[in-house]
Amino acid sequence: DSGVTQTPKHLITATGQRVTLRCSPRSGDLSVYWYQQSLDQGLQFLIQYYNGEERAKGNILERFSAQQFPDLHSELNLSSLELGDSALYFCASSVDFRTDYGYTFGSGTRLTVV
Amino acid sequence: TQLLEQSPQFLSIQEGENLTVYCNSSSVFSSLQWYRQEPGEGPVLLVTVVTGGEVKKLKRLTFQFGDARKDSSLHITAAQPGDTGLYLCAGVGPQGGSEKLVFGKGTKLTVNP
Numbered sequence: 552d553s554g555v556t557q558t559p560k561h562l563i564t565a566t567g568q569r570v571t572l573r574c575s576p577r578s579g580d581l582s583v584y585w586y587q588q589s590l591d592q593g594l595q596f597l598i599q600y601y602n603g604e605e606r607a608k609g610n611i612l613e614r615f616s617a618q619q620f621p622d623l624h625s626e627l628n629l630s631s632l633e634l635g636d637s638a639l640y641f642c643a644s645s646v647d648f649r650t651d652y653g654y655t656f657g658s659g660t661r662l663t664v665v
Numbered sequence: 666t667q668l669l670e671q672s673p674q675f676l677s678i679q680e681g682e683n684l685t686v687y688c689n690s691s692s693v694f695s696s697l698q699w700y701r702q703e704p705g706e707g708p709v710l711l712v713t714v715v716t717g718g719e720v721k722k723l724k725r726l727t728f729q730f731g732d733a734r735k736d737s738s739l740h741i742t743a744a745q746p747g748d749t750g751l752y753l754c755a756g757v758g759p760q761g762g763s764e765k766l767v768f769g770k771g772t773k774l775t776v777n778p
Contacts (some may be wrong), residue, residue: 555707593770596768650765650766653700654708657711
């Protein structure tokens with residue numbers, strides 16, 4: 552157990568639908584990162600939050616949004632889902648916004664869009 | 666955009682063999698991290714290398730950071746089935762403390778008993 556909790560572990564939904572993925576960071580970590588992992592693209596950075604504020608944005612589609620709440624948990628909202636959104640979505644956390652000491656990843660949410 | 670190329674993409678070997686996987690970029694990184702990911706799990710940090718030319722050892726795993734801080738290698742001695750997994754390298758931008766890691770696509774290692 553890495554200390555980063557992601558729910559749900561698996562999600563199957565239809566095209567056009569909206570889903571919410573949840574992440575609780577490791578205790579004491581203030582930064583949360585969302586990554587998408589697909590077979591052809593590898594791990595792609597989506598967005599980072601630090602202590603409730605958006606800190607950095609990566610290759611995140613406009614149909615996707617995220618937020619970090621006062622208790623530091625984070626949610627990634629995916630809407631108007633397409634078949635190509637099927638992937639593993641990982642949340643990671645770190646103590647602060649520096650990356651030098653590495654991230655702690657959760658076990659991921661496997662999203663299947665049918 | 667900083668890109669990390671990992672090679673080989675796939676590697677299947679027998680237990681007891683040695684292997685090396687590579688991580689290369691045209692960009693300079695202030696540090697580089699190696700992760701291992703097993704099926705159904707998230708990546709787990711193995712090591713961070715910071716200084717050009719640095720060598721770090723973790724049991725049978727030896728990590729090296731290139732002198733110019735553009736490349737790195739991971740050498741495994743006497744591989745075991747438990748070493749099976751996806752090995753990912755990730756670079757931190759030259760300014761250090763950059764907000765995100767850039768990941769390579771990984772080397773998928775299979776060690777057969």
